[in-house]
Amino acid sequence: MAEYDFDLIIIGSGAAGLTIASGAAQLGVKVLLIEKEKQMGGDCLHYGCVPSKTLIKCAKVRHQMTNADSYGLPTPNLDPVDFAKVAAHIQSVIDTIQPHDSPERFEGLGATVRFGTASFRDPHTISLEPPEGGTPEHISGKTIVIAAGSTPSKPPFKGLDQVDYLTNETVFSQKTLPKTLTVIGGGPIAVEMAQSFQRLGSQVTLLQRSAHILSKEDTDMAEVVETSLRKDGVTIVTNTSIKEISQHDDQISVTCGTKGDSSQTVTSEKLLVALGRAPAVEALNLKNTGVEYSKKGIPVDEKMRTNVPHIYAVGDITGKYQFTHAAGYEGGIVIANAVFKMPRKADYTLLPWVTYSDPELASIGYNEKRAQQADIKYTVHTESFAFNDRALAENQPEGKLKLLQDQKGRIIGVQIAGIHAGELINEWVAILGGKVSLSTLAGAIHPYPTVSEINKKVAGTILSKKVFSPFTRKVLRTLFKYRGRA
Template identity: 40%
Template sequence: MERIETDILVIGAGSAGLSVAAGAVQMGAKAVLLEAHKMGGDCLNYGCVPSKALIASAKKAHGMAHAAPFGIANTAPKIDYAAAQGHVADVIARIAPVDSQERFEGLGVRVIREHGRFVSDREVEAGAYRITARRIVIAAGSSPFVPPIPGLNKVSYLTNETLWDLRQVPEHLLVIGGGPIGMEMAQAHRRLGARVTVIEGAVALGKDDPELTQIVLDTLRSEGIEIAEHAKAKEVRGVGGAVEVETEDGRVFKGSHILVAVGRRANTDRLNLDAAGIETTRAGIKTDDSLRTTNRRVYAIGDIAGGLQFTHVAGYHAGIVIRSILFGLPSKAKTGHIPWVTYTQPELAQVGLTEAQAREAHGDKLEVVRFDYAENDRAIAERETQGFIKVTIVRGRPVGASIVGAQAGELINLWALAIANRLKMSQIANMVAPYPTMGELNKRVAGAYFSPRLFESDVVKKVVRFVQRWFP
């Protein structure tokens, strides 16, 4: 067995692990990276990248069938689902070199394509190697959670990992789970020719502001997607091409394929964490605010840390531990400034507190302002007038922003910046946005905050009248 000593050992070559490994070697540390499966992890191969690529195909098909308002005849698109999946594969292939073993070895990272398993508090075995590291970063990610629904293990089902192997569009896709992944894939497959039913045990898109999610759900239903809420799956049965899901209230949903999209579970099983004194929780590995585990030599970042499961959070975590490991600087991970987006059409975006959370936290100190897409000229020109921005404000500073509508995922960036840096609404209002852009919506909602103070204030009116009278 070959023994290796290194400054930093990274377990997992997804977004989080790759960022730590690259940062470490480029700033002078020795780094070893373990990855037994695909470089790039879930995001590149099964998650963000392929899902957004398929959504793009579906959006093109939908646009062809709904072009008449722009003076172009509606055309029934000729959908080649296999070709759409080919587009997905091509997108992955074009991005893959950035995450490849060759690139990281070129940077100076030693890449070992094996599973890692702790054998002591600072040693990990990986195939024929035993690696001792000054610091270890666990970035092994997560996998689709498959719930123990009776009968599910007896039928063929899809997850976000196996969905991309399909080359024929499902006749009728049953989606178990009404979260972001489930709703995105439901709309994409409906637009690509499948019948779709979403089966959600509680409320669809339940982590977002219900006023906004209602717009998304109404749109999806208008496109022909059946969304069954408060429908907890009790049993699954059937054979290939003819499956059914029975819910606890007795409803039965029949389809040709099942997509399980009820959440994810941390990939902790094969790590032998007990040997390193690393504790876990139901969500993942237990960490403190600096992302250290119960073994102070070891950090856990990204999905496996059990918090928000987004690629951008993984990258953020990487920056936190790089500052701590390489420079010895105290650094803590926070969540209040982290945005997230559901890439349905219309898009749904959130950063900071929702209105309900803000009211609970701040009571009568809270102010809420909003601005509708229907009052934005660019939205009118592109017939994207469905949606609005809602901002929650305390003492002149935004504490949350919720957006539903076109390009919500782009518009939320400004509010993420504002909340991360504790900017004031006056600073947002001072911004000059180019006309006509969707970005004007952000400035206009800031204007909506100040309008009552300017136009409905007796003091302001008295000052203006005084100036007009005495300063000719």
């Protein structure tokens, strides 16, 4: 049997890589964790979840201050936003979290951490190039996990490579707030950034190729968010196709085609391209391994294995679900299969996700679009936040909860567009994962007044159609001689 330098080599220290390194090292596995950047934590900590949610909070506070009169409060005289201070605040949050993902912590758990660029020399050997350059080191591993993440997508728009545009990797570190900003894209990142910069004081135009933003969501739920963005002042142009991008002095122009083949040009100080992320497969030299891959990512089976059994791939690199919580979950699947040698398959049926706009949009299971694509017959039940006392007290009555049941009455999905939707969806994670009945939810005591009462209310509304039916009244009238309305 061949002797390897390490039992397990992990390429990438994002959510998936850190989950695997921590678990495997504590179980006595000889682990090498490789990170190409100067710091560990991956895109989520440095360019994604953490900086974006910090910016969103900054923008929301500013928005509340400028709309103080809606709460019966005097509107303060506010100075323009100094984005350098906002960027410094964002960095301070990253710095606070960074020690949790430090080399010292993971080496303390038993892992070896090395920095540099990793590529495959053969199916069991990694070539590690030091950060400062020099002669690469060759390191062998019995099992290898590719968790190298993704990079911002670079669409082939005419002229894009000739302009200085922003991505999610550069937008948070700007020194000044752009007076005008064009955002290309209509997904979660585009929507979150468009609303945040508008609230901070930029004039934002969002260009979306589909008929509505958040095109993977049901139209009625996406409209809740779209209405909020328009109310904030964001100009949203849908059904667009980008024809050309050019830069003149300090202005960037985007010429796009719109419905009816007409065209318009949007000019702004800054351009943010937010059209998703591409799996970072190019630098890995996967051709030396026999691992199948494409620009869409590395395909894996339900155990997160590539077509080469001892090589696994997890997180954004697979091109599947580009969420931090999905990557962490996949890391657990790898530990079960690669370390414990116990077969465990990934199941994304109840994978939740959230768009952190204001209001938020959260989802778990099937929405109407996905149910229709799967040819599932369903019924829809909704509850409005306009009838939730806490939402009214918070002055955020917009939005609704939508629940889908199949023909057997089983809950197959829940979508929430409204205040604290990202927190409210967690109750449904437990309900659906634990197969909790609607009657249990309806009978559970929820504190009053809380936004989470909307979960209890939709369950009660569904059950009440059976409890308060004409048949039930007839039975009770017969048994107990009640004289009320038949």
